[in-house]
Amino acid sequence: xxxxxxxxxxxxxxxxxxxxxxxxxxxxxxxxxxxxxxxxxxxxxxxxxxxxxxxxxxxxxxxxxxxxxxxxxxxxxxxxxxxxxxxxxxxxxxxxxxxxxxxxxxxxxxxxxxxxxxxxxxxxxxxxxxxxxxxxxxxxxxxxxxxxxxxxxxxxxxxxxxxxxxxxxxxxxxxxxxxxxxxxxxxxxxxxxxxxxxxxxxxxxxxxxxxxxxxxxxxxxxxxxxxxxxxxxxxxxxxxxxxxxxxxxxxxxxxxxxxxxxxxxxxxxxxxxxxxxxxxxxxxxxxxxxxxxxxxxxxxxxxxxxxxxxxxxxxxxxxxxxx
Ligand SMILES: [Zn+2]
Numbered sequence: 001x002x003x004x005x006x007x008x009x010x011x012x013x014x015x016x017x018x019x020x021x022x023x024x025x026x027x028x029x030x031x032x033x034x035x036x037x038x039x040x041x042x043x044x045x046x047x048x049x050x051x052x053x054x055x056x057x058x059x060x061x062x063x064x065x066x067x068x069x070x071x072x073x074x075x076x077x078x079x080x081x082x083x084x085x086x087x088x089x090x091x092x093x094x095x096x097x098x099x100x101x102x103x104x105x106x107x108x109x110x111x112x113x114x115x116x117x118x119x120x121x122x123x124x125x126x127x128x129x130x131x132x133x134x135x136x137x138x139x140x141x142x143x144x145x146x147x148x149x150x151x152x153x154x155x156x157x158x159x160x161x162x163x164x165x166x167x168x169x170x171x172x173x174x175x176x177x178x179x180x181x182x183x184x185x186x187x188x189x190x191x192x193x194x195x196x197x198x199x200x201x202x203x204x205x206x207x208x209x210x211x212x213x214x215x216x217x218x219x220x221x222x223x224x225x226x227x228x229x230x231x232x233x234x235x236x237x238x239x240x241x242x243x244x245x246x247x248x249x250x251x252x253x254x255x256x257x258x259x260x261x262x263x264x265x266x267x268x269x270x271x272x273x274x275x276x277x278x279x280x281x282x283x284x285x286x287x288x289x290x291x292x293x294x295x296x297x298x299x300x301x302x303x304x305x306x307x308x309x310x311x312x313x314x315x316x317x318x319x320x321x322x323x
Contacts, residue, residue: 102168107200110157112140112150130274131225136184141207143294154178159307189275206284212257218282221266223274234279242313249309
């Protein structure tokens with residue numbers, strides 16, 4: 001290519017004039033192509049700068065139209081590049097889950113609280129229990145060796161919560177630790193509705209006769225004020241699923257110290273069931289006053305099996321359509 005003679009060794013003004021001259025001489029279609037190519041190159045550089053400034057990943061808005069999406073959508077919407085899949089030589093145990101569970105809320109209510117016993121004035125005050133008044137809460141029972149029910153329910157509740165979360169469920173606990181006071185039974189009863197939960201379960205262990213052993217599920221009967229009428233049928237289904245799953249996971253028999261030895265009793269004297277507007281049951285996992293059952297509740301491995309049974313009961317209930 002031979003440059004115009006005037007541009008060699010000329011002044012800046014001469015070189016600019018020369019450039020304008022050559023620009024004017026450029027045919028219009030070729031000029032348009034040149035401009036488009038220049039714009040594309042500039043956009044490419046800009047995109048590269050944005051990527052580098054955001055840590056090498058594509059820029060992503062933190063709160064856009066997708067900020068309120070469900071966990072299911074989040075899982076498939078990760079901005080981090082996923083590594084290419086290669087055939088694994090190790091067998092992988094899949095986490096059993098149902099797409100229909102993802103994003104649903106479950107309330108788990110660990111019975112009693114570690115600070116209740118030291119605050120009698122607070123826990124003895126009367127609150128609404130569904131058409132009558134009842135104490136805010138109690139201190140709960142304990143084994144003969146002094147392992148308290150509140151510690152048992154707190155431990156099992158957290159195990160249940162961890163298991164449920166592997167199914168994509170959102171879990172709400174009614175208390176944040178095992179050292180506080182309350183909440184009262186009315187708040188525990190309303191917790192499911194407050195959280196828009198699909199189901200709620202209160203975890204307890206009984207203080208029955210020392211000769212009695214076994215577990216039982218307590219379902220709601222019609223409350224004196226009738227406020228829980230809408231949950232009775234679904235709660236009965238939850239109770240059956242819970243009884244069957246707990247029995248299977250722990251190999252425990254239904255309580256032998258109750259008139260009803262089928263593992264399920266319905267009661268209308270519990271504020272936690274009377275005030276619930278979502279399907280709910282209690283489970284009395286064992287009789288802490290029985291030495292055999294006491295050995296179970298103080299064993300972390302047994303508590304894990306108990307939690308597996310409770311979680312399985314909830315998952316079964318939520319996975320099966322009403323009949
Ligand atoms: Zn209890």
